Amino acid sequence: MTPSSDGHAAGAIVFVGPMGAGKSSLGKRVARALGLPFTDTDTAIVRAHGPIAELFAREGEARFREIEREAVRTALEGGGVVALGGGAVLSAETRERLRAHRVVLLTVDETAIAHRIRGQKRPLLNGDVDPVAEWARIRAEREPLYAEVADAVFDTSRGPTQRTVERIVAWLRGDEPADDETTARAARTEEES
Template identity: 65%
Template sequence: MTRSSTEAIVLVGPMGAGKTSIGRRVARELQLPFSDTDSLIVRDHGPIAQLFASHGEARFREIERGAVLEALAQGGVVALGGGAVLDADTRADLSAHHVVLLTVSPRIVRARIQGASRPLLADGDDPVARWESIMASRSALYADVADVTFDTSSGPLSHVVSDIVSWVRGVVEDHAGPGDENVRDALSEPSESK
Protein backbone atom coordinates (compact mmCIF):
# COMPACT_ATOMS: atom_id res chain seq x y z
CA MET A 1 0.00 0.00 0.00
CA THR A 2 1.35 3.41 -0.92
CA ARG A 3 1.08 5.87 1.92
CA SER A 4 0.58 9.59 1.46
CA SER A 5 2.66 12.47 2.73
CA THR A 6 -0.19 13.39 5.12
CA GLU A 7 0.32 10.26 7.20
CA ALA A 8 1.02 10.58 10.89
CA ILE A 9 3.56 8.92 13.14
CA VAL A 10 1.27 7.30 15.69
CA LEU A 11 2.40 6.06 19.11
CA VAL A 12 0.35 3.25 20.64
CA GLY A 13 0.85 1.16 23.74
CA PRO A 14 -0.24 0.62 27.31
CA MET A 15 -0.70 3.18 30.05
CA GLY A 16 2.64 4.32 31.42
CA ALA A 17 4.69 3.46 28.32
CA GLY A 18 5.56 7.13 27.76
CA LYS A 19 3.54 7.84 24.62
CA THR A 20 2.90 11.50 25.46
CA SER A 21 6.36 12.47 26.72
CA ILE A 22 8.16 10.56 23.97
CA GLY A 23 5.70 11.77 21.32
CA ARG A 24 6.31 15.41 22.23
CA ARG A 25 10.06 14.93 21.96
CA VAL A 26 9.84 13.04 18.66
CA ALA A 27 7.64 15.79 17.23
CA ARG A 28 10.12 18.44 18.37
CA GLU A 29 13.04 16.55 16.79
CA LEU A 30 11.17 16.10 13.51
CA GLN A 31 9.74 19.62 13.63
CA LEU A 32 6.21 18.27 13.30
CA PRO A 33 2.99 19.10 15.19
CA PHE A 34 2.08 16.88 18.15
CA SER A 35 -1.33 15.84 19.40
CA ASP A 36 -2.43 13.57 22.19
CA THR A 37 -5.92 12.09 22.04
CA ASP A 38 -6.35 12.14 25.82
CA SER A 39 -5.52 15.87 25.84
CA LEU A 40 -8.04 16.49 23.06
CA ILE A 41 -10.69 14.67 25.08
CA VAL A 42 -9.93 16.69 28.21
CA ARG A 43 -9.97 19.91 26.18
CA ASP A 44 -13.45 19.19 24.81
CA HIS A 45 -15.10 17.12 27.56
CA GLY A 46 -13.26 17.59 30.85
CA PRO A 47 -11.27 15.12 32.97
CA ILE A 48 -11.24 11.53 31.75
CA ALA A 49 -11.91 10.13 35.22
CA GLN A 50 -15.10 12.21 35.42
CA LEU A 51 -16.16 11.06 31.95
CA PHE A 52 -15.79 7.44 33.03
CA ALA A 53 -17.67 8.08 36.28
CA SER A 54 -20.50 10.05 34.67
CA HIS A 55 -20.95 8.31 31.33
CA GLY A 56 -19.12 4.97 31.49
CA GLU A 57 -16.42 3.43 29.33
CA ALA A 58 -18.62 2.88 26.25
CA ARG A 59 -19.40 6.61 25.95
CA PHE A 60 -15.75 7.45 26.63
CA ARG A 61 -14.70 5.20 23.72
CA GLU A 62 -17.14 7.02 21.41
CA ILE A 63 -15.63 10.35 22.43
CA GLU A 64 -12.14 8.91 22.06
CA ARG A 65 -12.91 7.82 18.50
CA GLY A 66 -13.68 11.45 17.59
CA ALA A 67 -10.39 12.57 19.14
CA VAL A 68 -8.51 9.91 17.15
CA LEU A 69 -10.06 11.12 13.89
CA GLU A 70 -9.15 14.73 14.70
CA ALA A 71 -5.57 13.86 15.64
CA LEU A 72 -4.95 11.66 12.58
CA ALA A 73 -6.37 14.36 10.30
CA GLN A 74 -3.89 16.86 11.76
CA GLY A 75 -0.98 14.54 10.99
CA GLY A 76 2.43 14.99 12.58
CA VAL A 77 3.07 12.88 15.67
CA VAL A 78 0.04 11.47 17.49
CA ALA A 79 -0.11 9.74 20.88
CA LEU A 80 -3.19 7.53 21.22
CA GLY A 81 -4.78 6.62 24.52
CA GLY A 82 -3.99 3.07 25.57
CA GLY A 83 -7.44 1.73 24.70
CA ALA A 84 -7.91 3.50 21.37
CA VAL A 85 -6.89 0.31 19.52
CA LEU A 86 -10.00 -1.42 20.87
CA ASP A 87 -11.99 0.33 18.13
CA ALA A 88 -11.95 -1.64 14.85
CA ASP A 89 -12.32 1.53 12.76
CA THR A 90 -9.31 3.07 14.50
CA ARG A 91 -7.27 -0.06 13.83
CA ALA A 92 -8.27 0.11 10.16
CA ASP A 93 -7.38 3.82 9.99
CA LEU A 94 -3.92 3.14 11.42
CA SER A 95 -2.95 1.13 8.34
CA ALA A 96 -2.48 4.45 6.50
CA HIS A 97 0.03 5.72 9.08
CA HIS A 98 3.41 4.81 10.60
CA VAL A 99 2.60 3.11 13.92
CA VAL A 100 5.12 2.84 16.75
CA LEU A 101 4.32 0.51 19.67
CA LEU A 102 5.88 1.56 22.96
CA THR A 103 6.17 -1.17 25.58
CA VAL A 104 7.20 -1.10 29.22
CA SER A 105 7.77 -3.80 31.83
CA PRO A 106 5.39 -4.18 34.79
CA ARG A 107 8.34 -3.58 37.14
CA ILE A 108 8.94 -0.13 35.65
CA VAL A 109 5.31 0.82 35.08
CA ARG A 110 4.60 0.62 38.83
CA ALA A 111 6.39 3.92 39.47
CA ARG A 112 4.89 5.54 36.37
CA ILE A 113 1.25 4.82 37.26
CA GLN A 114 1.51 5.29 41.01
CA GLY A 115 -0.79 8.08 42.18
CA ALA A 116 -2.14 8.71 38.68
CA SER A 117 -5.85 9.13 38.09
CA ARG A 118 -6.48 6.26 35.69
CA PRO A 119 -10.07 4.98 35.80
CA LEU A 120 -9.29 1.53 34.43
CA LEU A 121 -6.76 0.92 37.20
CA ALA A 122 -9.18 1.91 39.98
CA ASP A 123 -10.74 -1.57 40.14
CA GLY A 124 -9.00 -3.73 42.72
CA ASP A 125 -6.19 -3.33 45.21
CA ASP A 126 -3.23 -3.84 42.90
CA PRO A 127 -3.05 -1.37 40.00
CA VAL A 128 -0.07 -3.18 38.46
CA ALA A 129 -1.98 -6.48 38.39
CA ARG A 130 -4.87 -4.64 36.72
CA TRP A 131 -2.42 -3.01 34.27
CA GLU A 132 -0.98 -6.45 33.42
CA SER A 133 -4.47 -7.79 32.79
CA ILE A 134 -5.36 -4.88 30.51
CA MET A 135 -2.03 -5.19 28.69
CA ALA A 136 -2.55 -8.92 28.14
CA SER A 137 -6.02 -8.29 26.67
CA ARG A 138 -4.69 -5.63 24.26
CA SER A 139 -1.23 -6.92 23.34
CA ALA A 140 -2.38 -8.70 20.17
CA LEU A 141 -4.17 -5.54 18.99
CA TYR A 142 -1.05 -3.44 19.59
CA ALA A 143 1.11 -5.94 17.72
CA ASP A 144 -1.37 -6.09 14.86
CA VAL A 145 -1.31 -2.33 14.17
CA ALA A 146 2.38 -1.68 14.91
CA ASP A 147 5.06 -1.25 12.26
CA VAL A 148 7.85 -1.22 14.86
CA THR A 149 8.23 -1.68 18.63
CA PHE A 150 10.45 0.15 21.11
CA ASP A 151 10.70 -0.68 24.81
CA THR A 152 10.83 2.22 27.27
CA SER A 153 11.76 0.21 30.35
CA SER A 154 15.44 1.07 30.57
CA GLY A 155 17.89 3.77 29.66
CA PRO A 156 17.14 7.41 29.14
CA LEU A 157 14.02 8.15 27.12
CA SER A 158 16.21 10.28 24.86
CA HIS A 159 17.60 7.03 23.42
CA VAL A 160 14.08 5.84 22.55
CA VAL A 161 13.34 9.23 21.00
CA SER A 162 16.51 9.03 18.88
CA ASP A 163 15.71 5.49 17.80
CA ILE A 164 12.17 6.46 16.76
CA VAL A 165 13.41 9.54 14.87
CA SER A 166 15.98 7.41 13.02
CA TRP A 167 13.34 4.82 12.18
CA VAL A 168 10.90 7.47 10.91
CA ARG A 169 13.55 9.09 8.73
CA GLY A 170 14.45 5.71 7.27
CA VAL A 171 10.82 4.81 6.57
CA VAL A 172 10.12 8.15 4.91
CA GLU A 173 13.21 7.79 2.72
CA ASP A 174 12.15 4.27 1.72
CA HIS A 175 8.49 5.12 1.01
CA ALA A 176 8.60 8.66 -0.36
CA GLY A 177 7.23 8.83 -3.86
CA PRO A 178 6.98 11.56 -6.48
CA GLY A 179 5.78 14.79 -4.91
CA ASP A 180 6.97 13.82 -1.43
CA GLU A 181 10.31 15.65 -1.66
CA ASN A 182 9.35 18.29 0.93
CA VAL A 183 8.40 15.65 3.49
CA ARG A 184 11.52 13.60 2.73
CA ASP A 185 13.75 16.69 3.01
CA ALA A 186 12.20 17.82 6.29
CA LEU A 187 12.60 14.42 7.93
CA SER A 188 16.01 13.48 6.54
CA GLU A 189 17.80 16.57 7.83
CA PRO A 190 18.79 16.45 11.50
CA SER A 191 17.13 19.19 13.49
CA GLU A 192 19.21 21.59 15.54
CA SER A 193 19.41 20.97 19.27
CA LYS A 194 17.28 23.27 21.32
Protein backbone atom coordinates in the same frame (compact mmCIF):
# COMPACT_ATOMS: atom_id res chain seq x y z
CA MET B 1 4.29 1.62 5.78
CA THR B 2 7.98 2.29 5.43
CA PRO B 3 9.77 5.19 7.00
CA SER B 4 11.03 7.97 4.76
CA SER B 5 14.53 9.38 4.58
CA ASP B 6 13.41 12.62 6.23
CA GLY B 7 10.81 11.17 8.61
CA HIS B 8 8.05 13.14 6.83
CA ALA B 9 6.10 10.55 4.82
CA ALA B 10 2.41 11.05 4.19
CA GLY B 11 0.18 10.32 7.14
CA ALA B 12 0.77 10.74 10.82
CA ILE B 13 3.34 9.13 13.08
CA VAL B 14 1.23 7.44 15.74
CA PHE B 15 2.26 6.21 19.18
CA VAL B 16 0.28 3.33 20.70
CA GLY B 17 0.86 1.14 23.73
CA PRO B 18 -0.23 0.48 27.27
CA MET B 19 -0.83 3.24 29.77
CA GLY B 20 2.41 4.51 31.23
CA ALA B 21 4.59 3.45 28.29
CA GLY B 22 5.53 7.06 27.48
CA LYS B 23 3.39 7.75 24.42
CA SER B 24 2.75 11.40 25.30
CA SER B 25 6.19 12.32 26.60
CA LEU B 26 8.10 10.55 23.81
CA GLY B 27 5.61 11.68 21.18
CA LYS B 28 6.18 15.34 22.10
CA ARG B 29 9.93 14.92 21.92
CA VAL B 30 9.83 13.07 18.60
CA ALA B 31 7.54 15.77 17.17
CA ARG B 32 9.95 18.47 18.33
CA ALA B 33 12.93 16.60 16.83
CA LEU B 34 11.14 16.30 13.47
CA GLY B 35 9.63 19.80 13.51
CA LEU B 36 6.10 18.39 13.38
CA PRO B 37 2.95 19.26 15.34
CA PHE B 38 1.99 17.00 18.25
CA THR B 39 -1.48 15.89 19.32
CA ASP B 40 -2.35 13.82 22.38
CA THR B 41 -5.87 12.45 21.97
CA ASP B 42 -6.35 12.14 25.73
CA THR B 43 -5.47 15.83 26.13
CA ALA B 44 -7.91 16.73 23.34
CA ILE B 45 -10.64 14.75 25.11
CA VAL B 46 -9.92 16.47 28.45
CA ARG B 47 -10.03 19.87 26.77
CA ALA B 48 -13.45 19.15 25.26
CA HIS B 49 -15.07 17.01 27.97
CA GLY B 50 -13.18 17.44 31.25
CA PRO B 51 -11.03 14.93 33.14
CA ILE B 52 -11.17 11.40 31.73
CA ALA B 53 -11.82 9.83 35.15
CA GLU B 54 -14.88 12.09 35.54
CA LEU B 55 -16.03 11.37 31.98
CA PHE B 56 -15.79 7.62 32.70
CA ALA B 57 -17.78 8.03 35.92
CA ARG B 58 -20.37 10.33 34.36
CA GLU B 59 -20.96 8.67 30.99
CA GLY B 60 -19.35 5.22 31.17
CA GLU B 61 -16.62 3.53 29.16
CA ALA B 62 -18.76 2.94 26.04
CA ARG B 63 -19.46 6.67 25.64
CA PHE B 64 -15.83 7.48 26.38
CA ARG B 65 -14.74 5.13 23.58
CA GLU B 66 -17.10 6.91 21.14
CA ILE B 67 -15.58 10.25 22.08
CA GLU B 68 -12.10 8.73 21.80
CA ARG B 69 -12.78 7.39 18.26
CA GLU B 70 -13.76 10.89 17.14
CA ALA B 71 -10.69 12.43 18.79
CA VAL B 72 -8.47 9.87 17.03
CA ARG B 73 -10.10 10.55 13.65
CA THR B 74 -9.59 14.30 14.05
CA ALA B 75 -5.99 13.92 15.21
CA LEU B 76 -5.03 11.57 12.36
CA GLU B 77 -6.53 13.95 9.81
CA GLY B 78 -4.29 16.68 11.25
CA GLY B 79 -1.12 14.67 10.64
CA GLY B 80 2.09 15.23 12.56
CA VAL B 81 2.79 13.09 15.60
CA VAL B 82 -0.17 11.64 17.49
CA ALA B 83 -0.26 9.85 20.86
CA LEU B 84 -3.31 7.64 21.38
CA GLY B 85 -4.79 6.56 24.68
CA GLY B 86 -3.93 3.00 25.67
CA GLY B 87 -7.39 1.67 24.80
CA ALA B 88 -7.85 3.42 21.46
CA VAL B 89 -6.91 0.20 19.62
CA LEU B 90 -10.01 -1.51 21.04
CA SER B 91 -11.94 0.15 18.21
CA ALA B 92 -11.91 -1.75 14.90
CA GLU B 93 -12.59 1.58 13.18
CA THR B 94 -9.48 3.09 14.75
CA ARG B 95 -7.35 0.07 13.85
CA GLU B 96 -8.52 0.37 10.24
CA ARG B 97 -7.67 4.09 10.19
CA LEU B 98 -4.17 3.35 11.48
CA ARG B 99 -3.34 1.37 8.32
CA ALA B 100 -2.62 4.65 6.53
CA HIS B 101 -0.09 5.82 9.13
CA ARG B 102 3.27 4.84 10.63
CA VAL B 103 2.55 3.29 14.02
CA VAL B 104 5.12 3.01 16.80
CA LEU B 105 4.27 0.64 19.65
CA LEU B 106 5.89 1.56 22.94
CA THR B 107 6.22 -1.26 25.46
CA VAL B 108 7.18 -1.25 29.12
CA ASP B 109 7.65 -4.02 31.67
CA GLU B 110 5.85 -4.43 34.99
CA THR B 111 8.85 -3.40 37.09
CA ALA B 112 9.14 -0.05 35.33
CA ILE B 113 5.38 0.50 35.26
CA ALA B 114 5.13 0.00 39.03
CA HIS B 115 7.22 3.17 39.47
CA ARG B 116 5.46 5.14 36.73
CA ILE B 117 1.82 4.65 37.74
CA ARG B 118 2.24 4.89 41.51
CA GLY B 119 -0.09 7.58 42.85
CA GLN B 120 -1.66 8.41 39.48
CA LYS B 121 -5.39 8.57 38.88
CA ARG B 122 -6.18 6.32 35.95
CA PRO B 123 -9.83 5.32 35.47
CA LEU B 124 -9.18 1.66 34.70
CA LEU B 125 -6.84 1.23 37.68
CA ASN B 126 -9.07 2.72 40.37
CA GLY B 127 -10.97 0.81 43.01
CA ASP B 128 -9.94 -2.18 45.06
CA VAL B 129 -7.45 -3.63 42.60
CA ASP B 130 -3.71 -4.07 42.61
CA PRO B 131 -2.85 -1.42 40.00
CA VAL B 132 0.16 -3.27 38.57
CA ALA B 133 -1.72 -6.57 38.29
CA GLU B 134 -4.67 -4.80 36.66
CA TRP B 135 -2.31 -2.95 34.31
CA ALA B 136 -0.72 -6.30 33.33
CA ARG B 137 -4.15 -7.84 32.70
CA ILE B 138 -5.22 -4.91 30.49
CA ARG B 139 -1.91 -4.93 28.61
CA ALA B 140 -2.16 -8.69 27.93
CA GLU B 141 -5.72 -8.25 26.65
CA ARG B 142 -4.65 -5.49 24.25
CA GLU B 143 -1.27 -6.86 23.09
CA PRO B 144 -2.65 -8.60 19.97
CA LEU B 145 -4.36 -5.37 18.92
CA TYR B 146 -1.19 -3.34 19.41
CA ALA B 147 0.75 -5.90 17.34
CA GLU B 148 -1.91 -5.75 14.62
CA VAL B 149 -1.36 -2.03 14.02
CA ALA B 150 2.33 -1.58 14.86
CA ASP B 151 5.05 -1.01 12.30
CA ALA B 152 7.79 -0.97 14.93
CA VAL B 153 8.23 -1.65 18.64
CA PHE B 154 10.42 0.23 21.10
CA ASP B 155 10.80 -0.80 24.75
CA THR B 156 10.76 2.15 27.15
CA SER B 157 11.44 0.18 30.34
CA ARG B 158 15.06 1.25 30.74
CA GLY B 159 17.61 3.61 29.36
CA PRO B 160 17.64 7.35 28.85
CA THR B 161 14.50 8.84 27.34
CA GLN B 162 16.54 10.94 24.92
CA ARG B 163 18.22 7.81 23.51
CA THR B 164 14.79 6.26 22.88
CA VAL B 165 13.71 9.45 21.09
CA GLU B 166 16.87 9.36 18.95
CA ARG B 167 16.29 5.70 18.06
CA ILE B 168 12.66 6.34 17.06
CA VAL B 169 13.66 9.32 14.90
CA ALA B 170 16.43 7.23 13.29
CA TRP B 171 13.91 4.46 12.55
CA LEU B 172 11.47 6.95 11.04
CA ARG B 173 14.27 8.20 8.77
CA GLY B 174 15.25 4.63 7.86
CA ASP B 175 18.64 4.87 9.59
CA GLU B 176 18.18 2.37 12.43
CA PRO B 177 16.02 -0.69 13.13
CA ALA B 178 13.41 -0.73 15.87
CA ASP B 179 13.61 -3.12 18.82
CA ASP B 180 11.19 -5.22 16.77
CA GLU B 181 9.91 -4.76 13.24
CA THR B 182 6.52 -6.33 13.78
CA THR B 183 5.42 -9.17 11.57
CA ALA B 184 1.63 -8.94 11.94
CA ARG B 185 1.39 -5.68 10.04
CA ALA B 186 3.95 -6.78 7.45
CA ALA B 187 2.03 -10.00 6.79
CA ARG B 188 -1.23 -8.09 6.45
CA THR B 189 0.36 -5.65 4.00
CA GLU B 190 1.65 -8.55 1.84
CA GLU B 191 -1.84 -10.09 1.76
CA GLU B 192 -3.27 -6.80 0.48
CA SER B 193 -0.72 -6.56 -2.36
